[in-house]
Amino acid sequence: MIYSLLAAIAVVYAAYVVLTLLWPVIVYFVLRFLFSRRGDLKKAGDWAVVTGASDGIGKAFCQLLAKEGLNIFLISRNRTKLQTVAESLEKQYNVKTKIFVADCTKDDFYDELQRELTSLSSISCLINNVGIFYKYPDDFCNSEFLTLDFCQDLITVNVATLTKITRLALPKMVSDPLPTHGVHRYIINMSSLSGLLVSQYATVYSASKAYICSFTQALAVELRDTCVRVQVFVPSLVATNMSHVKTASLMVPSALTFADSALSMVGVKTVSCGYFYHDFKYQLLRLMPTCLFTSRVTRLMLRFRFSRRGDLKKAGDWAVVTGASDGIGKAFCQLFAKEGLNIFLISNSKTDLETVAESLEKQYNVKTKIFVADCTKDDFYDELQGELTSLSSISCLINNVGIFYKYPDDFCNSEFLTLDFCQDMITINVTTLTKITRLALPKMVSDPLPTHGVHRYIINMSSLSGLLVSQYATVYSASKAYICSFTQALAVELRDTCVRVQVFAPSFVATNMSRLKTASLMVPSALTFADSALSMVGVKTVSCGYFYHDFKYQLLRLMPTCLFTSRVTRLMLNAREHRRGDLKKAGDWAVVTGATDGIGKAFCQLLAKDGLNIFLISRNRTKLQTVAEYLEKQYNVRTKIFVADCTKNDFYDELQSELSSLSSISCLINNIGRTYIYPDDLVDSINATTLTKITRLALPKMVNDPLPTRDVHRYVINIGSFTGLFVFPYAAVYSASKAYVHSFTQALAVELRNTCVRAQLFTPSLVATKMSGSKSSSLASPSPMTYADSALSMVGVKIASCGYFYHDVKAQLMRLLPSCLLSPILLRRKIRARDRWLRETKKKSG
Known part of the structure; x- marks a missing residue:
């Protein structure tokens, strides 16, 4: 019986896939001509x-x-x-x-x-x-x-x-x-x-x-x-x-x-x-599964070409190699010299450079030039430009220089990850590569090719950690991800020139930097890796450069993202009080917009009850003072109020100062919003712009401030709406602004997954508030306090949810309805609501 059921499911899924792929054909080659x-x-x-x-x-x-x-x-x-x-x-x-x-x-x-x-x-x-x-x-x-x-x-x-x-x-x-x-x-x-x-x-x-x-x-x-x-x-x-x-x-x-x-x-x-x-x-x-289109799908669609390793000698006289005095850089120098190219070596140790240069000249009978550069500084680029310009022609540039962590450690609490160390890592791994490429590229593009039909190459050295999320090497892996992205974008830009750009993203190689001294099948020597990588020149824009590393990468991609992006325990949460309890541990203050009434006020009360100080933002000073006094008296917490008319744009500098003065922010609740009687331009200003800007102001502090307690998270909680999940006629601007909030939160959650901050979205249906016009609470339309209590219990559970059980049930039921049935239902409801408002308005005016 079970096998028959599985077979039936497989048939249904196969039919779904076929129809999905046939749908564009039907639309563009049948429906288009008919309609x-x-x-x-x-x-x-x-x-x-x-x-x-x-x-x-x-x-x-x-x-x-x-x-x-x-x-x-x-x-x-x-x-x-x-x-x-x-x-x-x-x-x-x-x-x-x-x-x-x-x-x-x-x-x-x-x-x-x-x-x-x-x-x-x-x-x-x-x-x-x-x-x-x-x-x-x-x-x-x-x-x-x-x-x-x-x-x-x-x-x-x-x-x-x-x-x-x-x-x-x-x-x-x-x-x-x-x-x-x-x-x-x-x-x-x-x-x-x-x-x-x-x-x-x-x-x-x-x-x-x-x-x-x-x-x-x-x-x-x-x-x-x-x-x-x-x-x-x-x-x-x-x-x-x-x-x-x-x-x-x-x-x-x-x-x-x-x-x-x-x-x-x-x-x-x-x-x-x-x-x-x-x-x-x-x-x-x-x-495709979501994980497969978070990075470019084009990577999966590339066709292999023949290796262009032989082009290197035909495309120019010199190879420029950074980080050339040791490891992979030194290995590239040896192989290029063996191919007959002159070598321009860049590194920070003059003694090591001279040693390598003499060895190359003696062994391979080529010319060399050395250039001493401390890549943590910014004082050598003018001189380097002069040296590069003086070269007869550049066949390839190998951007290999880089530094790694002393040891894997967490970004927030590491002792060695000082601001200076972070700056040095970014400067060497990111800035130096960018700037040296910028200096060499014009010459490589404009100099005539000695041989027709060949290409020059810029080869950037990244790491497997730049293709996968590598916790406990956050800055390093991010810098390597920069290199991967930079390379792919530049490759597209230069496709109509004589220059091609590639990135190699190896796993471990036996070098001094990796502290692995013994080579093996999975950990090749620097020379073995460099030889394999050069054979991939011209084949693929992004690759590991070594067969067993690429094989390892493909295996890792088949694994669920959760197994290598963060601690598995985070995904084992059934979360309720555990992550809600994080809010008090993660900082002293909760920042709440739209805090004087409804859901925002309810969040303030519950967070104050949990022991957090409350920073209240709204436009009505009197209401703010009333709520703040109540919180201080009832829950014995501190409060600050900030008066802001979010239809205007004149308060952000002052708000930034106020937020910076807070000791630490545990959570930001973007609750402010506006619906409309009829569409007006203030809706998207408040619902989209204000949320975006306040998040932009608060987020750097939330990410950068040290956590008082290890292994907890701070939270950005955006309050969307049910209307952002479905098409809601007669609420076009409002529902579209809430769709913005939905998309914004999901993308931000991906960006922040390697920080101490998590982003979540709650999309309630009707809650009994003044804004909704629903005065009586019920099972389907809870009071603000009931809703906020339920939503806070979902902190850390799911990036996007309604925050309230019966609203999520309603959303799932609505998703089962075809659009052709759902749209008329929603349309009739909105028309009835509009007609009711018009009758009430007419009655009041009469």
Whole structure:
């Protein structure tokens, strides 16, 4: 019986996999031809409004829509580019254009924009394409460029601008009579595949794109009885300036190819990637375990090429090797010299360098140059640039220099992991590699190749700990992860040049640094490893460089992440009081936003009852003082209040000072939020921006302050909403902002998993609070105190949960319903709630 059941399950799963992979084929090669409404665009109005219209995908949409015969209203911040594009459209397609210059990081153009949109004869479609991305992927807590201003700009451009421009254009699009009966107007929002998948190290960006997906789906349901339809496209990489990918390919289409494909999907599906190969990629990613797409899936798809070891001698005269006086670096020098290359050796010991250089000249009859550099300092780069420039030609650069921990130890309490040691490790392992690459690369790219058809190589030495999470070597493994990421990104940048970039990530090699003196099959000598690694030149961008290390890596990848990312005991928690008890042990203060009423006030009472001092943030000073006095009297704790109007942006500097003055922060509870009677722009400002910024202010202190008690964690607890899990029409902006919170928390949790801080999300359904309008508590709608007590008992158990048993049961039941059944149910509920509010308002005013 059991075997029959297992066979049936296998058949069902196989059918699911087949249908999942066939779905993009059905959509793009059947449904698209049956249901595409691309031709409706010209019939539905005279003008297409396009944001981010001066470049990339936006410009491509302008060209294609003008080709269809639509006049184009272009919005972007660069007047010169706008005028250039507009003139090109008028000349090439004989259409009218209007340009509107708007800096979308600011808020001063909407009145003028509304007048301009109103003046248009009719709007056929609105394409919300404007957006900004990270300068580079980086962690939310420690990033230098992720300032509060940058976070504000990203949320403003990607979230608020889309919301507001839609709000401005939509009434006109709905109310203007259609020139042709039976057609629809379209709002097309541009999101990203990172809005559907959790994208760590692009936390704010991916969360902003999750907002767009949620907003679109909710708005699509709201507008289904009007002449306007709403769609979202979630592409993967497109060859644009923003993506920094210059060369188009099958998987990375040009902007024009993508836009043409996307327009053919108008009217077909509310949510799609807009491009067949991106949708197919997305379906594959959905079938994979989460651990397999937290790193690039492309690593699994690479094809092997023939080794290009022989190219090294043909591509130039010199090999530049850092860390050249010992270990792997010295072994590379010997092998390169054996190949006939002259060697430029860089290290910090002049005596060792001279010894190695003399040995190479004598044994292999090559020229050498030595350069003494203390890579913990910053005073040698000008001289090094002069030396590198003087070389006839550079065939390859081997970035091998690095330092390791004295011994594995935990980041928080280690005695040797001083700030100076951390700085030295980052400087040597990260900064030196980056800077020396930057110095050598222009020469390697621009110098003519002696032999046609060969490549020069930059080879960066990472470690297996850079591919896997290595606790107790936190800074070292993170520095090696930097090298892996840096290499892969640079490899893409340089693919149209004569330079190729690779990274080798070995496990243990018998060197002085590893303190392993005896070589073996799994621990090769430096020379054995270097010889194997050189045979992999040109084969794969990322590899271990040694067969048995790659074999070990593949075995480790097959293991559950929990077995090597953190202590297994953490996953054995059934957690209730154990991790709730951590809060008092992890610090002195709890920071709570929205602390004067409802769930926030309840959290304050319970945390004060647990013995924590409370830092209360809200906008009403009187209420704050009342709650603070009650907590001090009832629970004998200290309190601080901070008055902040979170619709404004003028309190963050003062708040940072106040947070810094706290002895230690045990937990941050981001509870502040706002729902709406009708959509307004304050919702995403409070629900998304405030949460993001306050987390950014508090997090470095929470991560860096020493823990009073070993083996406990601090917590960032974000209060989302049930509406962030499902499509909620007539709560489009609110539910989309809560989807942002959901995505933001999940990505942040991945980033912080090697720190003392854990991030969790609670997504309650109705709680009997003033904001919800539910006055009476019940089993399905608990009181704030009941809900907060239940939620705190879930601390440490699950990254995302409703925090209350009956709400989680409700969520699981709703997930079982098909969208076609769930959406009408939610729609009717929201319409009834709106009608009830309108009746009550009318009654009060009467």
